Amino acid sequence: MLKSIVYLNADLAATIALRYACQLATLTGMEINILHVEPPDTEDHPPGSGWVRRTWEKGLISQATEQIGQVIAMEKDRCPTLAPPKILLGQPQTGILRELRESDYDLFITGLLHSFSSQHFYKELHSKFYQQIPCPILMVKNPVELKRAVILMDPDETGTAQARTFTRLFKATGVAVDLITCEFGRAGKAGPEHVDETALSVGAMAPEEPVAQTHAILKEGGCLPETVMHLAGLPKVVGDRLAGYQLVLVSLPHHIGQSSPLLDCLSRVPSALLFCRRS
């Protein structure tokens, strides 16, 4: 059984992430663990040491447990198997990374509200935190019903990480998948607001070509893609074209520059993004 961990706060973005995770658990049977890391109030230094400090920490954890418990209670009907949350005290990113390293999780799930501006999305993905997460990261922006996913890949780079993650998660679940290669360098032939779509024939490709390799992994895993195509257009327009998918799987780049057409494109996707690790 796949083991996932949801980072939960008492806010809207995290609630959305938990709802999406519950849907995945129902579809795939994966185990959901819940983690919350309560940051100590920065204005109040820890009071003293010994039992005074322990009592203060207990108070913070008790308060957080109650708040997170209320969020979980709202989702209990949809996901009755939710286990009690793990509540830690400290800096959230440090606590999450420690937990991910100590236990062997297959998937880290977090929420980020879909935003009109890509600035916030960029800021998140530029942080060292995302680069240090050792497993695939599912970033949920909206609690959409998962029916169709897409594996997005650069035409010249392999999409095997996405294909392996998809087959591992969704084999025999009935979730449809498409395989799309993207080129962001130019506008569509019909104008900047258009995307050029070209169907790709995998049979006509050499087996070592990245698309053929990715396709083969999906086929072997029993998740034959329904559509294989190439999209060319400006990043935001391609992103809008992907809005019909409820999950987009991409490879998390090792280095993200100040300007990234891929991130521009992904910032427009309103549903969920699954960042896979290249082996």
Next chain:
Amino acid sequence: MKILLALDDNPYSATAVNEVRALAVNTWANVTFLGLEAKPGDSASGPAGGPSLRTALNGYVEQFMSAFPTGDSPYGDTGEFQDGTGSDNGRCSCRGAEDGRKQLIKHLRSGDPAKAVLTEVLEDPSDLIVIGCDPPSQGQGWPGHPTAPQRIVNEAPCSVMVVKRAARIDRIVCCLDGDAVTQASLELINQLLTIHGAGLTLVGFTGSSGALKADVENRLVNILNYYRALGIEPLVESVDIASLDSFTSQDRPGEMLALWMGPQTLLGKWLPKRKVNRLVTESQATVLILR
């Protein structure tokens, strides 16, 4: 609910009638058909030699009533405008027989269309004004009175829907703003979702940090839960209030933009009249201003 439907004899008015007809089928709203003409007895905005506004108004009512099976209409007999129908305080009125459970009134006013609509709504308050208008790709507001829709949006004391001709609506984008959201406006959105089979996006405004304020977030959660209980799963989007201008002015094919506006609302402060004017004029899609 009471709807004031502002009409001339251009094709966009027929689209507005269709919108109100669909709303009325679900809500049995009281409806006033207000025909607007530049000079008494003359439809200056219509095509030369075209039907008079009175005939057009009778036709709109017929179009509206076609949604209700004969003998099973909540509006009863609607009556017809005849030449020489009497004038009362600048307004020609025609009421149907008093056998309807709901009210359907036809009025004609002449003169400046925006002024006529605002006078009508002051004399006989409505919850919603619906007005048709050409999208920028097909024309310019109201022929002869291009700024009429904007003036109505800016000055009306109630909600206003500006319906664009042949507008297909796949998604309604609702910009939430603090406590201005009322139950009645949520129900109106709910009706529009049903009528168009559209999806819903709820937009919350943020500061430069990208985080929603606690009260906006709570409001968003409550509204999200309200729609979920109705079986509607909205999308959520956050918008930095500083990007509001580019957000509202972007091209949104198939989307209806719904904004809660008022002097006390954040949107009311950030969207001055000229921006609202531009929004109403330049949007290809239907715009709904909620008050």
